[in-house]
Amino acid sequence: MNAGCLTIKELTDAVGGGITPRMVRHYHQLGLIPQPVRSPSNYRLYTKKDVLRLQRIVALKQQGFQLNHIRHILEVEPETDTTTNMIGQLQQQYRAVIQQISQLRQTASALEGLLGRDRHCQIMQAEVLAQLKLLDVETQAGLGGLEQLWSGLDAEVHTHSEAFPESLQRLLPDLSNRSEIEQHLISQLVLACGDVSLVSFVKLSRDAIAASRKALKSGCQVVVDVPTVAAALDQTRLVHLGCQIETLIDNPHVTTVTEAELAFWQHQEWREKLQQVTNGCVLVIGYAPSVLLEASQAIANQKIQPALVIGMPIGFSHAPAAKRQLTQNEVPFVTIEGTLGGGALAATALNALVESLIEKPDCHCYTKDAAIPLG
Structure with a gap:
């Protein structure tokens, strides 16, 4: 056997990430990995370059790329590729994916119309x-x-x-392993946007339900990013619990995501206000990604200690990054992965938690095995 070369088993062991020899052979068939040289005994022999390529494939898969898209990304070697070419290539792939999503959405709509x-x-x-x-x-x-x-x-x-509950029963995926409170939360989020596929993007930390109920029972402060989110909250139930609503960007003229993002960056007072939120509050962010980024940084630096963060801002670069940072902090959270979100969904999430607390104050279903992050 050639010195410095790896067998297929040694290759998968070096890469890790759940890769198996069978998967490597499949990647050969798809053209993701070039066919390796063979030993005199007909064993596949791999080099360090193959290890790096397979590691890139694993990393791209973990980020959500499909195998056919990964193949296109890897077709041009990094040393000969340019940023412009890569961006153009990714744009083409994105448009193709969006077209596929559109076609699938039409099929889903037809099925929803029947089911x-x-x-x-x-x-x-x-x-x-x-x-x-x-x-x-x-x-x-x-x-x-x-x-x-x-x-x-x-x-x-x-x-x-x-009859919304009856329709949802036919359309939602199996949620029997989730607690009653989580099922209610998910159902309300789906009803708020009319998209059943949202279920796979909703993420809860293990202690999100317990933390929300403890904080709301104590009459915690509820801090929202913009007035539009505050207006969508169930203020009657929050008053019943003794919870007061505080708005960070307290400007009634801020009504869009763009305005909220600019207002937060252009006015130091709003950033200072975020640094002074009450410990044990529930932080609800549905508009500005930068508010969630700043909040996650402040939590990581132990400057603020909210009991729960409902982080659902909209955005195409900052929002997904902010949500990832939120999930990496040791703070209870409810979020929606990626670009999906909005003030209506953020408010709906809190309203669902408040409703469950008031209607089922002694429920402990969330303390069982169901407390596992969605997805």
């Missing part, structure tokens, strides 16, 4: 399902027939109000 029906619509739903089997969508007449099926099904919605 999300309550018992009042079931008779018509059964008729539609029976007719779908016979529908020839290859012809223009078939497409017209499809429209008629939807019209017939939609006619039933005028006879009664929508």
